Amino acid sequence: xxxxxxxxxxxxxxxxxxxxxxxxxxxxxxxxxxxxxxxxxxxxxxxxxxxxxxxxxxxxxxxxxxxxxxxxxxxxxxxxxxxxxxxxxxxxxxxxxxxxxxxxxxxxxxxxxxxxxxxxxxxxxxxxxxxxxxxxxxxxxxxxxxxxxxxxxxxxxxxxxxxxxxxxxxxxxxxxxxxxxxxxxxxxxxxxxxxxxxxxxxxxxxxxxxxxxxxxxxxxxxxxxxxxxxxxxxxxxxxxxxxxxxxxxxxx
Amino acid sequence: xxxxxxxxxxxxxxxxxxxxxxxxxxxxxxxxxxxxxxxxxxxxxxxxxxxxxxxxxxxxxxxxxxxxxxxxxxxxxxxxxxxxxxxxxxxxxxxxxxxxxxxxxxxxxxxxxxxxxxxxxxxxxxxxxxxxxxxxxxxxxxxxxxxxxxxxxxxxxxxxxxxxxxxxxxxxxxxxxxxxxxxxxxxxxxxxxxxxxxxxxxxxxxxxxxxxxxxxxxxxxxxxxxxxxxxxxxxxxxxxxxxxxxxxxxxxxxxxxxxxxxxxxxxxxxxxxxxxxxxxxxxxxxxxxxxxxxxxxxxxxxxxxxxxxxxxxxxxxxxxxxxxxxxxxxxxxxxxxxxxxxxxxxxxxxxxxxxxxxxxxxxxxxxxxxxxxxxxxxxxxxxxxxxxxxxxxxxxxxxxxxxxxxxxxxxxxxxxxxxxxxxxxxxxxxxxxxxxxxxxxxxxxxxxxxxxxxxxxxxxxxxxxxxxxxxxxxxxxxxxxxxxxxxxxxxxxxxxxxxxxxxxxx
Numbered sequence: 001x002x003x004x005x006x007x008x009x010x011x012x013x014x015x016x017x018x019x020x021x022x023x024x025x026x027x028x029x030x031x032x033x034x035x036x037x038x039x040x041x042x043x044x045x046x047x048x049x050x051x052x053x054x055x056x057x058x059x060x061x062x063x064x065x066x067x068x069x070x071x072x073x074x075x076x077x078x079x080x081x082x083x084x085x086x087x088x089x090x091x092x093x094x095x096x097x098x099x100x101x102x103x104x105x106x107x108x109x110x111x112x113x114x115x116x117x118x119x120x121x122x123x124x125x126x127x128x129x130x131x132x133x134x135x136x137x138x139x140x141x142x143x144x145x146x147x148x149x150x151x152x153x154x155x156x157x158x159x160x161x162x163x164x165x166x167x168x169x170x171x172x173x174x175x176x177x178x179x180x181x182x183x184x185x186x187x188x189x190x191x192x193x194x195x196x197x198x199x200x201x202x203x204x205x206x207x208x209x210x211x212x213x214x215x216x217x218x219x220x221x222x223x224x225x226x227x228x229x230x231x232x233x234x235x236x237x238x239x240x241x242x243x244x245x246x247x248x249x250x251x252x
Numbered sequence: 253x254x255x256x257x258x259x260x261x262x263x264x265x266x267x268x269x270x271x272x273x274x275x276x277x278x279x280x281x282x283x284x285x286x287x288x289x290x291x292x293x294x295x296x297x298x299x300x301x302x303x304x305x306x307x308x309x310x311x312x313x314x315x316x317x318x319x320x321x322x323x324x325x326x327x328x329x330x331x332x333x334x335x336x337x338x339x340x341x342x343x344x345x346x347x348x349x350x351x352x353x354x355x356x357x358x359x360x361x362x363x364x365x366x367x368x369x370x371x372x373x374x375x376x377x378x379x380x381x382x383x384x385x386x387x388x389x390x391x392x393x394x395x396x397x398x399x400x401x402x403x404x405x406x407x408x409x410x411x412x413x414x415x416x417x418x419x420x421x422x423x424x425x426x427x428x429x430x431x432x433x434x435x436x437x438x439x440x441x442x443x444x445x446x447x448x449x450x451x452x453x454x455x456x457x458x459x460x461x462x463x464x465x466x467x468x469x470x471x472x473x474x475x476x477x478x479x480x481x482x483x484x485x486x487x488x489x490x491x492x493x494x495x496x497x498x499x500x501x502x503x504x505x506x507x508x509x510x511x512x513x514x515x516x517x518x519x520x521x522x523x524x525x526x527x528x529x530x531x532x533x534x535x536x537x538x539x540x541x542x543x544x545x546x547x548x549x550x551x552x553x554x555x556x557x558x559x560x561x562x563x564x565x566x567x568x569x570x571x572x573x574x575x576x577x578x579x580x581x582x583x584x585x586x587x588x589x590x591x592x593x594x595x596x597x598x599x600x601x602x603x604x605x606x607x608x609x610x611x612x613x614x615x616x617x618x619x620x621x622x623x624x625x626x627x628x629x630x631x632x633x634x635x636x637x638x639x640x641x642x643x644x645x646x647x648x649x650x651x652x653x654x655x656x657x658x659x660x661x662x663x664x665x666x667x668x669x670x671x672x673x674x675x676x677x678x679x680x681x682x683x684x685x686x687x688x689x690x691x692x693x694x695x696x697x698x699x700x701x702x703x704x705x706x707x708x709x710x711x712x713x714x715x716x717x718x719x720x721x722x723x724x725x726x727x728x729x730x731x732x733x734x735x736x737x738x739x740x741x742x743x744x745x746x747x748x749x750x751x752x753x754x755x756x757x758x
Contacts, residue, residue, distance in 0.1 A: 081513060081602060083722040090698040093349045094381060094388035096395075097465060098356025113724045140514040143547065144720060145698075146448040148353065148464030168547055169518050170448060174464035237470055237478065238361050246338065247362075247474055 069204040071160040071182070073133025075213070076122055077196045078114065082137055083144035084171065086113035088153045097152045104128055106149055107156030120196045123157055130157040134200050134211075137164030138191045141183075142171025148178060155180030161202050163190055163211050163222065176228040179236040185223035186211065193218060314577030316485040317552050318520040321459040321574055325442045326479075333484035333583075341373070342441035342458075344471050347427050348378040350446035350464075352395040357469030368403045369475035375407040375436055376400055377427035382693045383414055386701035390414070407434070417658065417691040425657035425692030428452040428625040432537060433659055435567030439555040440574050444471060449625050449719065451543045455536035456563065457555030457573050462544065483549040484583040485520040485576070486511075490527040492591035497757045499635060500535035501627060501717065501737035503527075503588075504542045505596045509606025510586065517547030519583060522576065524554055527590040533562040534631040541626045542719050545603040595752050597715070598735035601723050609740050612750035617734070618712035620647070620745040621726070623654025624697040627717020627738050630663040633689075636742040637669045637677040640684040643756040648748035651686040652706035654695040661692050686745070699727040708733075715744040 092109045095102040110130065111122035123130045135154065141164035142150060151174050154162070161182040162175070175183040184202065190211060194200070198215035202222070209222040225232060234240035241247045315323065319331050326337040346354050359366065368374055376396055381389035393411065400408040409430060411423040424430035428449050431437055439457035444450065446468045453460035463477070471477050488507060508515070521543045528536070536553050543551035553559075555573040563571065595609040622628065622636055633655065640647075655661040664677040672680060678689060687706075696706040697718040704727075708714055711730035718726075721733035736744065739753035746756065 081722070083720070085698070085720070085722050085725050089724055091701055094386060094392060094701070096352040096356060096392070098353050098360065113729065115723050115729055140517070140547065143513055144448065144722060146446065146450075146462035146464055146544075147350065148466060166514065166517070168514070169549060170462055170464065170544075174466065177464060177466040177470075231478075237466060241470065241474075241478070246476070246478075247470075 069182075071133055071202040073160070073199070074131055075134045075136050075194050075196060075198045075200050076111075076120070076130070076132035076159075077136045077191050077194050077198075078111075078118070078138070078141075079191060080138035080165075081140045081143055082114075084142060084147050084150040085144055086115075087111055087142065087150040088147065089113040092153075093147060093149055095149070097149055097156075103152065103156050106153040107158065110153040110157035110159070128157070130159055132196070133158070133160045134202060135159055135162045135164075135181075136191050136194045137162055138189065139165045141165075141167050142175075143168035146170040146174070148174045151175040151178055151180045151183075163202065163220075165189060165191070172228070176231050177237045179232065182232070183228075184209065184211075184225070187221050187223060190220055193220075314579035314581065316520065316576045316580045316582065317457065317522060317554065317574055318459055318485055318550060319482060319580070320576075321440055321442065322479065322482055324440070324572075324574070325459070331482045333482050335479075335482045337479050337482065338476050339442055339479050341444055341471050341475050341477055342438075343373055343375060343431075343436050343443045344468065345375045345377060345427055345431060345436070345443065345445035345447070345450065346396075346468060347376070347380055347447060348382070348389070348392045348396060349380045350468065351376055351399070352392050353465035354446055354468035354472060355395075355399045357466055358472040361469060362473040366473060368405070368472050371404045372406045373475065374403075374405050374472070375409075375427075375431065375434075376405055377409050377424060377430050378411055379425055379427045379430070380694045380698070381700050381704070382411060383417070383691045383705065384701040384703050386703070389701055407436070409434075417661075423658060425655070425660070426625045426628065426694055428537070428541065429629055429656040429660065432456070432533070432562075433566065433657060435563065435569070438563055438567065438569060438571035439559060440572045444468070444477060448544045449541050451548065451551050452537050452541040452625055454540040454543065454551035455533060455553050456559055457552060459550055459552070460540075461550045481518060483518055483520045485522050485580075486516055486584040487522045487524065487582045487586070489585070489587045490523065490525040490590050491587070492527055492589045494527055494530060494590055495593070497595060497739060497753045498590070498593055499737040499739055500531060500538040501542075501735075502593060502595050502740075503590065504539050504545075505598050505603070505606055505735060505737075506588070506593055507586070508542060508546045508604045509596065509598070511546055511604075513545060513602060513604045514547045515604075516543065516549075518549055519547075521546065521548045521551045522553075522582075523551065525588075527588075528553055529556060529558075531558075532631060533558060534629045537629070538626055538632075542603065545719060595737060595740050595754070597740060597750060598721055600721055600732040600734065603720060603735060605721075608752070609736065609743075609750060610752035610754075612734070613747075613752070615734070615750040616713065617649055617715050617744055617749060619649050619706075619708075619714045620651040620741050621654070621696060621706055621714055621716040621718065622652065622738055622741050623656065623695050623706075624716075624718040625656060625694075626697075626719040627741070628654055628656035628660065628692075628695075630660050630667070632717060632738040633660065633664050633677045634667070634669055635738040637675075637680040638671065639739050639742040639753060639756050640686075640746070641669060641672045641675065641680050643684075643743075643746055645746050646683075646685040647745040649745055651681075651684075651745040652696070653681060653686055653689040654697075654706065655689055655692045657692050661689060664689050684746075696726050698725065715741050715750060717741050 108128040325339040409424040413419040437456040443460040448462040540551035599605040708727035708731040743751040743753040
């Protein structure tokens, strides 16, 4: 998964992460939790990749940015203006994200601030990881505080990407800087057409990235990542700065 | 691109032709008087769109205040919205919640033995979770103490005795208020902080915005930040005499209600006009404080005599104010006749859910909270006290008072309230039946650990002078928060319902 490969170049994240490698034939661990298994025989609506590489194998750190990045799994759908207090309530901000143990704890509290109207919890009580890989949002996702704990807890919980109509800028910037979660822009209100539990794939390519909802059979174009592209591709702000010669290579 | 919002508000005159406004070019050091634009209106040539700064050659194009500040900080003669630039940072602020993470990243990236870029340009202000028994919260202050000691950080407003804040001579309280009070805010500079309300400092005519831990870790090591996009500027011109019952909080709630919580995303909000010029520094801080609630990258107010007076009383560091050029390009123009505005609130659960205070008079409330960087400064308490004194009544609901800093707390107890026969805020609050002003910190504005004073632990209705009212903001997910000015908060406390302050001030 691309986000996981970002981690291998982004030293801001703890080293003790579960192995991101998947070996073909593809069997998503997330599908085990699906209540109905109508989607085990995945038929992607886009051209299958070259036979030499499975689209679900982790992209290595050395891979060029032109290669495909793919995220696959269950969707978790939220509405507009999901602010950082709903993503990670302030009482959990005593957890320091650069501390590996507390990083994991942050993940267990991801999106716990959502109102009771959200019947499905993002992380089940007592668990530390989520079964949802892709968060589908509306307008102004991540508004409110500058707390980096917000994208961090989503990444720590195991989410890989957010597909939203629009983002608040500090959240977007923090997502890019940390490499914790891939923030993507949809062109339409995807949150109105997807439901929590839908199986989806996000494929990032040069020029025409897509979100494929396998449960509904619909496909959505995603906007280009824009200015954040070079920073994400480099692996976060530190890697980008090193490549640009702004700072020396990391000290031992 | 000009904004296409057409507002039906009678107080709002929306102009999309801002490029031809032709402001006279103000001198760099003289006070900028907005009245001058009525006298001389030059039509200047419209700037060519979509050009990079390198293409301008020797022709200098007009820049906004923010563009000028960033150009100078990037050591360039010119920047335009959309540019990606590396910017030198004048001050980096962090606190107890984000400081440990920022320093953790700094050490991991630059090495365990790395030194910060400049120990005199970092200001560490514990303020978020201070007066609590939460062990991790207390530990985070200890972590910051260790880092500051190791790095020889000059400005660390430490607290060790949690039982009595007054026993800590260095402790200040809420970071954004402390930054201003301690002279760290100066016109023309770049101030970054690991807190979204860092935009408060834009009141001083500087570029001030919030960043995350990773960016802060980067700044700690290099003193620079990559600004991916120079923001275009939305201009808000507020003219007219400020009514006696209106405060800066009403102005910013009015504006956010107008443009929505994403109305200024990635943009600068520049405030000017005769009303702005009449505001005190603390009122200007309240205005800029909530720029982030509209999604804004930063807010700015042109510095003037009021600014220089405040700053020069608190720091001897030289500064260079800048002003928007007459031929600068603005992405949107909003004009308000402030004399016609009325007190407003932001109803649950969004800062842009604006309503007139008087139209909410049937909303029964359970408590009132006066505090935070938005509404916990000395003048905020003075205003509340003034209303309580004018009313001569007792509050009907628990009224919590959380001074932002030690200095504010002292002012509340020492300064006489004008027109109250020598009484201090504290005396008036006591007579009105408010809770005793508590230890200064961010308090319950953002909920915090379970034992935080005035935290919303039940699904109650609270009128608050704070800045956000999303679900769960002050604690309980079903809590209902009405954002309001100190006047409105005080008036509401007296009636037990959301109340327009004119009930007691006229």
